Every structure is written in C-alpha cells, then in structure tokens.
Amino acid sequence: MSKFERKFGKYAVRNLSLVLIACYMVGYVIQLFAPGIQSLLTLNPYAILHGQIWRLVTWVLIPPSSLDLFTIIMLLFYYSVGSSLERTWGTYRYNVYMFSGMLYTIIGSFLAYGIYWAMASAVGTQVSPAVVQSASTMFSTYYINMSIYLAYAATFPDAQVLLMFVIPVKMKWMGIAYAVLLLYQLFTGVGIVVFDIFYRIALVASLLNFVIFWITSRGRISMSPRQAKRRQEFRSEVKRNTRITKHKCAICGRTDEDDPSLEFRFCSKCNGNYEYCQHHLFTHEHVK
Numbered sequence: 001m002s003k004f005e006r007k008f009g010k011y012a013v014r015n016l017s018l019v020l021i022a023c024y025m026v027g028y029v030i031q032l033f034a035p036g037i038q039s040l041l042t043l044n045p046y047a048i049l050h051g052q053i054w055r056l057v058t059w060v061l062i063p064p065s066s067l068d069l070f071t072i073i074m075l076l077f078y079y080s081v082g083s084s085l086e087r088t089w090g091t092y093r094y095n096v097y098m099f100s101g102m103l104y105t106i107i108g109s110f111l112a113y114g115i116y117w118a119m120a121s122a123v124g125t126q127v128s129p130a131v132v133q134s135a136s137t138m139f140s141t142y143y144i145n146m147s148i149y150l151a152y153a154a155t156f157p158d159a160q161v162l163l164m165f166v167i168p169v170k171m172k173w174m175g176i177a178y179a180v181l182l183l184y185q186l187f188t189g190v191g192i193v194v195f196d197i198f199y200r201i202a203l204v205a206s207l208l209n210f211v212i213f214w215i216t217s218r219g220r221i222s223m224s225p226r227q228a229k230r231r232q233e234f235r236s237e238v239k240r241n242t243r244i245t246k247h248k249c250a251i252c253g254r255t256d257e258d259d260p261s262l263e264f265r266f267c268s269k270c271n272g273n274y275e276y277c278q279h280h281l282f283t284h285e286h287v288k
Helices: 002-011 016-033 035-040 045-049 055-061 069-089 091-122 129-136 142-155 171-188 193-217 225-241
Strands: 160-163 167-170 264-266 275-277
Touching: 002 091, 016 035, 016 055, 016 069, 016 091, 045 055, 045 091, 045 129, 069 091, 069 142, 091 129, 091 142, 091 193, 129 193, 142 171, 142 193, 160 171, 167 171, 171 193
Parallel strands: none
Antiparallel strands: 160 167, 264 275
C-alpha cells in the first residue's frame, strides 16, 4: 500500500476510534430526544436505491447497543484497543482497516437486499420495504468493533486483560473464544429465512477486513510500518550481498558440494572461463 499511502496518507483521520465513539454519542442523543429519526439513518439498501443516499453515511451514527454502564465500559475498552492499534500500525493503516470494514458492510447490505429481491421474484411476491427496514438494522458497526477486538488479539496475543475485572486472560484465548462464538452465530442464524440472509451477510461482511488483514499480514502483524520496512530492506540487502560459491569441474562435473576437499582452478591457457578440479587441472586438453 506504499503508493496509496504516499498519495492519500495525508488524509488519514487521527484518533479514528474517538471519532467513532463521538458518532455514537450523537446517536444516543438522537435516541433520547428524537427516536423517530433513527429509522431514517439505518443502512437500508431499499431506501438508498429510492433516493435516501444519506444513509450511506448516517448508519455509522447508530450505536451498537443501548446506553448503560456496561456499554460505557466496552466503549472505553474499544477506544483503548483502537488507540493501541493506531499507534502500532500507524494512522493510515488503521484507517484502511476501519474504512474497509465499513465499505464491506455497505456492499454486504446491497448483496443481502439483492438476494432477498431475487427470492421474492422467484416466488412471485413483492419486496416488503418494512421487512428490509427491519432487517437492515443488522448492518451496524457492532461487528466492525468486534473486528478491532480480533485485530488487537492477533497483534498482541500475549497481552492480558482481566475477565470480569478479576480473572487474567491472554488476548489470544479471548480472540479464539470470540472467533468460535462468531462461527456458531454464523451457522445458527436467527431462525427466519429473510433475516438470516441479512444477519449472516452482515456478520461476514463487517469481519471481512480482519480476514484479509490476517491473511496478508501474518508474520508482521505486530510490526509498525517503519519496522516492516526496515525488515524488508534488511532482507533485500542480505539477499543482494550473499553470494553462493559453487565450483564445478569442466571434465568430471564434480562440485565443491559433492566433495568439499576438492580444490578448483581456472586454466589460463584455455579460451574461456573453464574451471578444473585438482585431478584434471594439468591433464585436460586446452580449449582453443
């Protein structure tokens, strides 16, 4: 991503986790003072295709859960985790991770709507805007927040957290447990065909950024961009300066790998670079 970073890195949003939490605060204010407006902000592909294009952005304002003490603690935890990732990866890389999760979620919502539309057409029924509106609430930033959690567990597997504020647990075990839970939710669904489509696609789409991140970054997950660059430059320098010495006799074909005790010399009387072992250096016919 170096070319893109040089071109677009200056536009990266610093403290993106704090910006996302600020969006949630706006959403909670809307829930409190104007709850009727919230239905106009969700990622509803049917409404977007009918002119309500602001939903492509405003769905980020929808909080992942109701506001209570547990939610506040979790938001503070995700802010801490997200800030740590931003410091480790760099602002640009963290922005790419977060915004790609949002982009995949938007694409997933239209994919789910397309599948629902195809199913309705196959049985000769009309698409229900109310069903789409209800199902579209499953496309939120909840699983994007979970992708931050998984990325942190992959980046700092040996970091410890206090489960229930008492039990110390390493992040890698928490990440594995949550991954198993996600797989269980993916296969069980919610029990209603249409909602299952939206639910499963929402889950996969919003976590797709973590899957791509894991596949493309294994072995250098915990490195900052500067550290990864230094390691790559070091490997290139070592590869450039390392020369493999291999001698081969032009008569018998034996090499120094076959017999390390052999000595090899070039013949100054031969026309060309012909190398001979100690047994054929003085007995060969000179090449003219």
